[in-house]
Amino acid sequence: MASIAARPNIGTPTMQNTKAVRYYEYGDPSVMKLEEVPRPRPKPGEVLVRVRATGVHPMDWKTRAGYLKDFMPVELPHVPGWEFAGSVEEVGEAVSGFKPGDTVFGRGSGTYAEYAVAPAATLAHKPDALSFEQAAPLGLTGVTAWQAVEAAELQPGQRVLVQGGAGGVGSLVVQLARQRHAHVIATTSPENVDYVRALGADEVLDYIAAPFEKRVAGLDAVIDTVGGDVLERSWGVLKTGGVLITIAAMPDQAIAEAHGVRVRGLAQLESTTRILEQLGDLAASGAINVPVAATFPLHKVAEAHAASQTGHGRGRRVLIIEF
Template identity: 40%
Template sequence: MKRVSFAEFGGPDVLHLEDAAEPHAGPGQIRVAVRAAGVNPVDWRIREGQFQKVRPIELPAGVGQDASGVVDEVGEGVEGVETGDHVFGRGLSTYAEFAVLSAWARIPESLTFEEAAGYPSVVETALRLIRQVGVRSGQTLLVSGASGGVGSAVLQIARDRGITVIGTAGAANQDYLHSLGALATTYGEGWVERVRELGQVDAALDLAGSGVIRELLELTGDTQKVISIADLGAPELGVRYSGVTGNVPQALAEAVALISRGKLHIPVEKSYPLTEAAAAHIDSQAGHTRGRRVVVV
C-alpha cells in the first residue's frame, strides 16, 4: 500500500510517499480503507521532533492520527461494527491507503468522508479543554486562535452549553467567527483592550501558540483559568499545557450527537492528495485556517 512517512525529523521535505506493508487490525481494533485523513498541528509537531522528550517515536514513522473510511477488517473482541461500515476515528499512520483505528464511530449521514476526517481529534480536544478550564453556562470563554479546527469546535460546543465565547483571529476570519456565534476581534496591537470591550473573561484557551499567555493571564487573573495546547513554554508561566488525549470514543459519540442535532459543523478549507502531504503541512503551519485541512486517499 501507499503511505506517507518520514525517516528523519525536520521540515515538510522529510515527508515521502512510500510502499509499505499493510497494517492489520489487532484485538479491539478495526482496519479501514482510508478515504480521507485529518491534518492536525500535532502531525507536523511530531514530524519536527518536538515531542521526542515526552512521547518518543521510532523512525521511520507514518503520519496522521485521524481518518474516515470503509471498514475492511474487524479485530478480535470488537462488536457493533462490520465490514463495509463507513466510520471515522483515531488511529496511527492515517495518511495511507489503509489504517488501523483504535476508536471510531459511524459517520453521520450528513457528512462526506472528507468532512468526517476532520472531526475526531479536534472534537476530543475541544471537549477536553472546555472541561479542564472549568468554564460554565453564563460565563465567558476567550479563545485565542479561534478559526481553526479546534477553535471551530470549541465555539460551537460552548455556545450549545450556554457559554459566551470571544474569539481572536485574523481579519479575514472575523465573519466566520461571527457565523459560529462568537464575539470576535483581531490580533495585533491593542487586542487585549478590544477583548475587554467585548466583556469580562472568565477563562481562556491558547490554541495558536502565538505568545499570548501573559496577556491571557492578565485578562483572566488566574493561572488555573488558562490552558494552552500550542505553547510548550506555558508551564513556565504556571499555565497548563494540555497534551494528553482523553476519552476518544466518548468524544466521537458526543460529536455524532451534536452533528445530528445540527449544533456542530466544521468545514473543510482545503483537501490535498497523498502526494501533497508536505503542502498540507506547510499550509497548516502557516495558520489562519478556517475549519479543517484533510488529505484525500
C-alpha cells in the first residue's frame, strides 16, 4: 500500500503548528491524511507530550471504519490514537510530578501526532531500560491486560484459558497470569504456537487443529480477547462458579447465569499511573516482554492499519514519530 501524502495546511504555518494524522469521514485506511494542525495546549491537570511512538490499537481502525460510531462516536475530523510514549514538552496548571524533558508513557487521545495531550493521571515516567516503542503499547494495551488479569482474581495453580494468546493484549495476559503462578492455557494460530509457548504458556492450543472446547473443560477462568463465536463457545469450558473476562464484547450476565458462571468487564479508570509504574518496572526488569509486531513511520499509517486489520501478528504494531 502506498504511503499517504501530506495534506497542505489551509492558512499560514506558524511555530505553533504541528503534524498529525486526521480523517474527515469514516472509511478504509485511505481516509487518513497527514496534515498540519494547531499544536494542542494542555489544560489544567494535563501534560503536553512530544510523541515518539504510539500503538496501533484495534479500536483505532474499528473507529475509523465506522464500526463503533453508534455507541462511541467521534467528532470529525478526528486524530486517532490512545497509547503513546514520548517526552514532556509542557505541563498544565495543577500538575505535579512531571516537568519538561521527562520521558513518559501512558494513555492520551489523538496520539497519531507529533504532539498530544494527556491527563497527568494516565501517565508514568518511562524507565530508561525501555525504548519508546516498547513503552507505548503499555499505555492502553498493557493496562487492559493488567485489568483483565486482576478481574479474574487468579490464584496460584488455577487454570485460565487466554483466547488469542499472540495478540497485543493476549501476549501480555499470558505473561501477567504466569506472574501470578496460574496454569496458563492459550489459543493461537499454528504459526504462533512456539511464540506463545515462549511467552510462558503452560499449554498452547492450535485453534486450527481442533476446537478448544474439545480439549479443555472445568477451567477456573477464561480471559477473552477475541469475541464473537470464540466468546460464545467459551462459556461451556468453565467450571461452575468460574469467571469469564472479556475485552471484546459487553459482559452478558444472563448468559453467565444460564451457565452457572460469572462474567466481568473492565472498569474505566480515572487514574492508571500505579498500574503503568508496575508494568514499566516488570518490562524494564525483563520479567515481561512487550511484543512489538512491527513498526511504521507516521506517514505509513495506512499500512499500519491494514496490517492491524488482518488480526494476525505477534503483539502490537507501533507508529514511530520522527522529528
